[in-house]
Amino acid sequence: MSPTTRLPYLATAALSGLLFGAGLYVSQMVDPLKVLRFLDFGAIPRGGWDPSLAFVIVAAIGVMFVAVRIGGKRTAPAFDTTFHEPEFKRIDAPLVTGAVLFGIGWGMSGICPGPAISLIAFWPPDLLIFLLALFAGSYAGVLIIPSGRDRRLAVA
Amino acid sequence: MDSFSPIPALLGGALIGLASALLWLGNGRIAGISGIFGQLLPPARTVVWRLVFLGALVLGTLVAAWLFPGLGVGGPGGKPAALVSAPANWGIPTPVWLVIAGLLTGFGTKIGNGCTSGHGVCGIARLSLRSFVAVGIFFSVAIITVAVTGVAA
Numbered sequence: 001m002s003p004t005t006r007l008p009y010l011a012t013a014a015l016s017g018l019l020f021g022a023g024l025y026v027s028q029m030v031d032p033l034k035v036l037r038f039l040d041f042g043a044i045p046r047g048g049w050d051p052s053l054a055f056v057i058v059a060a061i062g063v064m065f066v067a068v069r070i071g072g073k074r075t076a077p078a079f080d081t082t083f084h085e086p087e088f089k090r091i092d093a094p095l096v097t098g099a100v101l102f103g104i105g106w107g108m109s110g111i112c113p114g115p116a117i118s119l120i121a122f123w124p125p126d127l128l129i130f131l132l133a134l135f136a137g138s139y140a141g142v143l144i145i146p147s148g149r150d151r152r153l154a155v156a
Numbered sequence: 157m158d159s160f161s162p163i164p165a166l167l168g169g170a171l172i173g174l175a176s177a178l179l180w181l182g183n184g185r186i187a188g189i190s191g192i193f194g195q196l197l198p199p200a201r202t203v204v205w206r207l208v209f210l211g212a213l214v215l216g217t218l219v220a221a222w223l224f225p226g227l228g229v230g231g232p233g234g235k236p237a238a239l240v241s242a243p244a245n246w247g248i249p250t251p252v253w254l255v256i257a258g259l260l261t262g263f264g265t266k267i268g269n270g271c272t273s274g275h276g277v278c279g280i281a282r283l284s285l286r287s288f289v290a291v292g293i294f295f296s297v298a299i300i301t302v303a304v305t306g307v308a309a
Contacts, residue, residue, distance in 0.1 A: 004183075004202045012182035017209040019175035020187060020273075021216025027168020028161060028228040030217060032239055033308075037159055039298050040308035055165035056172065057276055063173025064281035067180050077184035084184050086279075088269060091289050098268020099275075099293035105260030106294060107301025108253065109240055110308075112272040113265060114189040116258075117210055121217035122230035122237035126254050130239065133255040137262025138194040145267045 009079040024118040027056040032110030032119075039107055094145055105137075164227060176277055179209075188274020189213075190265035243306045264294075 003009055024030045037043070038053035076082055088095070106112050109130065111119070116134055119127050176187040183205070192206045221230050229237040242253035265271040268290055270279060275294075279287020302308050 002202070004205050009183055010205055010208050012178060013185075013205040013209040014212040016175045016179040016182070016187060017212025018216035018219070019171050019178065020189075020209075021213040021218075022220035023168045023171030023173075023175060023216075024213075025168070025217045025220035025228045026171060026224065027165050029168065031229045031235075031237070034159065034228075036240065036302060036308040039295075039302040041299050042303050043308070050159045050161075052159070052161050052165040055162050056169035057272075059166045059169025060173035060176065060277045061281050063170055064176045064180070064277055067173075067177030068281050071181055071184075074181075077180065078182045080184045082184055083180070084186065086186065086269065086284070086286075088286060091286060094267040095269065095286055095290055096293060098264045098266065099290040100264070100297050101260045102264030102268060102271060103294035103297025104301050105257045105262075105264060106272075107298035108305060108307060109257035109261070111239070111257070111261070112189075113193055113261065114213070114271070114273050116261075117189060117193065117213050118217045119237060119239075120214045121221065124237040124239055126239050126251055129251055130254045130258040133258025134193075134262040135197070137259035137264075138190070138266045139197050139262075140259070141263045141266025142194070142197055142199075 003080045006079065012079055020114065021118050021121070023060070024115055025121075027052070029053065029056055030115045030118045030122075032115065034110075035106075035112075035115070036110035039110070098141075172273070172277060176273070176281075180278070186274055186278045188270050188278060190262075190271040191269070191274050194262075194266050240307055243309070246305065268294075 028034045035053060037050035043049040071083060111130065116131060179185045179187045192209055195201055196203055196206055221234060226234050229235050239254060242248045242250040270290060275287040275290040280291060
């Protein structure tokens, strides 16, 4: 039986998802207009800028920073045999290009992938076409860029 | 500054951090939503826990909206959730605008291996150089995009 189908593993994924969704709502980052009011630096001189997003991400990083340090003292997580560190280490063209394209998309909509899923809870008009486009864009990325293992071998 | 909400922002951020900490210390997985979402696609790896996580994320949003109505969007007493309208002077219908944004977000996070959660929260906390680069770029580009399009106005 794979470790990923055992109950404690799935319960951890469920609890993590619940907390993540609650955090997106409590922080109001589920609201695309709230996110855009942070990204709108032009509003700083006008006095209408909303710095909330910075508080959200700093608090989240702070908690995760401690967790990563705790994890560093252990050989494995509680319910799997290994920590799944990202496979890539280099600053390469796909990373930079991907970040630029995501930045444009995020700036256009105020929706990054977490809130995109979280918004399903409220199902606002046009969310479905946004999600379908998100899925299609992601799949185009799979087709164009080789999957993780292939790319790592290609780089090596 | 009328919409600035530091206390809910800090509390919500701490919840997101806790969610990421739990997934890392429990299952050794990065709580990167674009990665969890994107790896449901072929060649899909382990699908079940990813579906459980994403389903729970929607449920967690609903439960929080029910417990704390009016804090964010939706829920009893809350504002109705709304996506942006395309800026009028660009002459692009809103659905087309959102499709372009969705395609760019899906494609960009796939080839860049991460979004605001994976690179922004987990990557920075892991002191990953790739994540620092990605976060610097996508925040800068998003800020420029908002300035150029006027979408927040």
